[in-house]
Amino acid sequence: MTSTPELPLFIGGRATPSASQDRFANINPATGEVLAMVHEADKRDVDAAVVAAQAGFREWSALPGMARGRVLLRAAALMRERRDELAETEVRDTGKPISETPFADVDSAIDALEFYGGLAADIKGDHLDLGSTAFAYTRREPLGVCVGIGAWNYPLQIAAWKSAPALATGNAMIFKPSELTPTNAMKLAEIYQQAGLPDGVFNVVHGRSETGHLLASHPGVNKISFTGSVPTGRKVFGDAAAGLKQATLELGGKSPLIIFSDAQLSNAVSAAMNANFYSMGEVCSNGTRVFVHEDLHADFMALLKARTEAMTIGDPMDPTTRVGPLISKAHRDRVLEYVRLGIEEGAYLVTGGEPVNVPGFEDGNFVSPAIFDACQDDMRICKEEIFGPVMSVLTFREEEEVVERANATEFGLAAGVFTQNLTLAHRVVARLQAGSCWINNYNLTPAGVPFGGIRQSGIGRENCRETLDHFTQVKSVYVELGDVECDY
Numbered sequence: 001m002t003s004t005p006e007l008p009l010f011i012g013g014r015a016t017p018s019a020s021q022d023r024f025a026n027i028n029p030a031t032g033e034v035l036a037m038v039h040e041a042d043k044r045d046v047d048a049a050v051v052a053a054q055a056g057f058r059e060w061s062a063l064p065g066m067a068r069g070r071v072l073l074r075a076a077a078l079m080r081e082r083r084d085e086l087a088e089t090e091v092r093d094t095g096k097p098i099s100e101t102p103f104a105d106v107d108s109a110i111d112a113l114e115f116y117g118g119l120a121a122d123i124k125g126d127h128l129d130l131g132s133t134a135f136a137y138t139r140r141e142p143l144g145v146c147v148g149i150g151a152w153n154y155p156l157q158i159a160a161w162k163s164a165p166a167l168a169t170g171n172a173m174i175f176k177p178s179e180l181t182p183t184n185a186m187k188l189a190e191i192y193q194q195a196g197l198p199d200g201v202f203n204v205v206h207g208r209s210e211t212g213h214l215l216a217s218h219p220g221v222n223k224i225s226f227t228g229s230v231p232t233g234r235k236v237f238g239d240a241a242a243g244l245k246q247a248t249l250e251l252g253g254k255s256p257l258i259i260f261s262d263a264q265l266s267n268a269v270s271a272a273m274n275a276n277f278y279s280m281g282e283v284c285s286n287g288t289r290v291f292v293h294e295d296l297h298a299d300f301m302a303l304l305k306a307r308t309e310a311m312t313i314g315d316p317m318d319p320t321t322r323v324g325p326l327i328s329k330a331h332r333d334r335v336l337e338y339v340r341l342g343i344e345e346g347a348y349l350v351t352g353g354e355p356v357n358v359p360g361f362e363d364g365n366f367v368s369p370a371i372f373d374a375c376q377d378d379m380r381i382c383k384e385e386i387f388g389p390v391m392s393v394l395t396f397r398e399e400e401e402v403v404e405r406a407n408a409t410e411f412g413l414a415a416g417v418f419t420q421n422l423t424l425a426h427r428v429v430a431r432l433q434a435g436s437c438w439i440n441n442y443n444l445t446p447a448g449v450p451f452g453g454i455r456q457s458g459i460g461r462e463n464c465r466e467t468l469d470h471f472t473q474v475k476s477v478y479v480e481l482g483d484v485e486c487d488y
């Protein structure tokens with residue numbers, strides 16, 4: 001009989017058991033199998049991680065950017081060698097299909113390491129000419145010990161999107177993956193170490209809400225980069241405020257996707273499906289409010305229904321599967337509750353929204369992709385983030401009207417516009433209140449393109465050059481070349 005593996009912490013370059021005996025189970029959402037018993041960090045472990053990170057920071061921040069970049073590029077190459085293993089691990093932890101994870105998870109993480117690895121040698125300040133007897137310059141300095149806290153939907157991508165810019169700029173990081181998907185952060189730590197990262201520069205601490213709070217409120221931590229829900233984001237921001245720490249927050253959304261009457265139909269349907277059913281709808285930037293022009297509505301719905309019902313639900317390790325299980329039973333129940341609520345509110349359930357029994361995967365949390373038509377703006381299914389495969393279709397007639405309705409949300413993460421009229425597209429995008437917008441596509445996030453939200457969807461941008469500013473502080477230096485003027 002084989003015993004369940006344990007997943008320890010990674011502190012100071014070593015796999016480290018937690019100080020307490022507390023463990024929690026990491027469960028495969030497709031099978032219900034316990035993948036590992038994960039060590040839960042308490043205050044003693046968090047303190048140890050901060051001490052290790054402070055030591056790592058001293059060594060790492062003293063290196064030139066070029067040397068730091070080289071380590072990131074070596075780590076990217078090692079990730080590429082282990083691409084299949086990392087992609088399969090992500091499938092087991094998240095339930096997302098293997099048709100997605102090599103690309104959306106592993107390649108996106110590799111891109112981040114290569115992007116920031118390439119920029120590391122070019123992190124620089126400014127020079128200011130102050131006349132013939134003085135000048136000033138600025139230095140972009142690292143912040144110190146940064147904490148990364150991740151959500152469960154893109155575990156490796158989030159770990160890479162946070163650690164790569166943090167490390168490129170000379171910081172050390174303590175990363176806490178979601179308790180539901182802890183495995184690939186440990187593999188990333190191994191990879192960084194193998195690539196030559198000094199001990200203590202990237203640490204992994206496992207745990208749930210209390211561990212996250214201990215990290216965010218620790219006096220030895222200088223910055224928090226958080227990805228997760230709005231309510232947790234508020235708590236993390238509160239902890240950051242109490243310690244006057246910098247924080248960036250990547251939070252939830254209820255984003256609009258607007259499809260005008262001249263949109264190319266099959267592309268618009270493809271985008272709406274990607275924007276709602278990719279990763280079983282567990283994507284923060286999803287375009288879950290699909291506004292379709294009245295003139296296109298009937299054709300759009302017919303094609304959407306047919307293609308949605310043809311999606312293969314099943315074993316996420318099967319390359320033909322397009323819909324895997326939701327992350328947990330609790331989350332599946334929450335999503336099904338929203339489906340029930342949508343019907344109760346008077347929306348028309350076109351298809352899906354039911355638990356699915358996959359033979360051989362009886363303990364899996366499968367739900368068929370759901371489409372609601374005849375939705376109204378004030379329905380809860382159109383206002384609240386469901387974070388599952390539930391699309392709400394709304395119709396509109398006028399440009400002015402749809403812009404106003406699209407913006408009538410507390411969130412502001414993303415938005416999309418479909419039309420062949422590029423003047424219309426740019427005019428509408430300029431008025432949409434969202435951090436990340438797409439014209440004639442949806443949810444693509446190539447390295448270098450800023451990603452992040454406004455309003456309740458967050459603060460700061462990831463995946464881009466600007467992120468380097470969020471992981472550095474400016475020091476200004478005035479240099480006198482002449483005499484010191486003094487009236488005394």
Ligand code: NAD
Nearest residue numbers: 150151152177178208209212213228229232250251252284
């Ligand atoms: P969550 O807020 O429940 O948890 C996120 C992380 O915070 C987890 O690691 C959790 O352990 C930790 N945490 C919980 N309580 C904490 C506390 N008090 N202090 C510090 N950390 C704490 O979110 P989730 O369910 O893991 O993820 C889903 C949410 O994440 C959705 O709302 C989704 O929109 C959002 N998300 C946003 C982005 C983005 O880039 N904007 C990306 C992915 C997911």
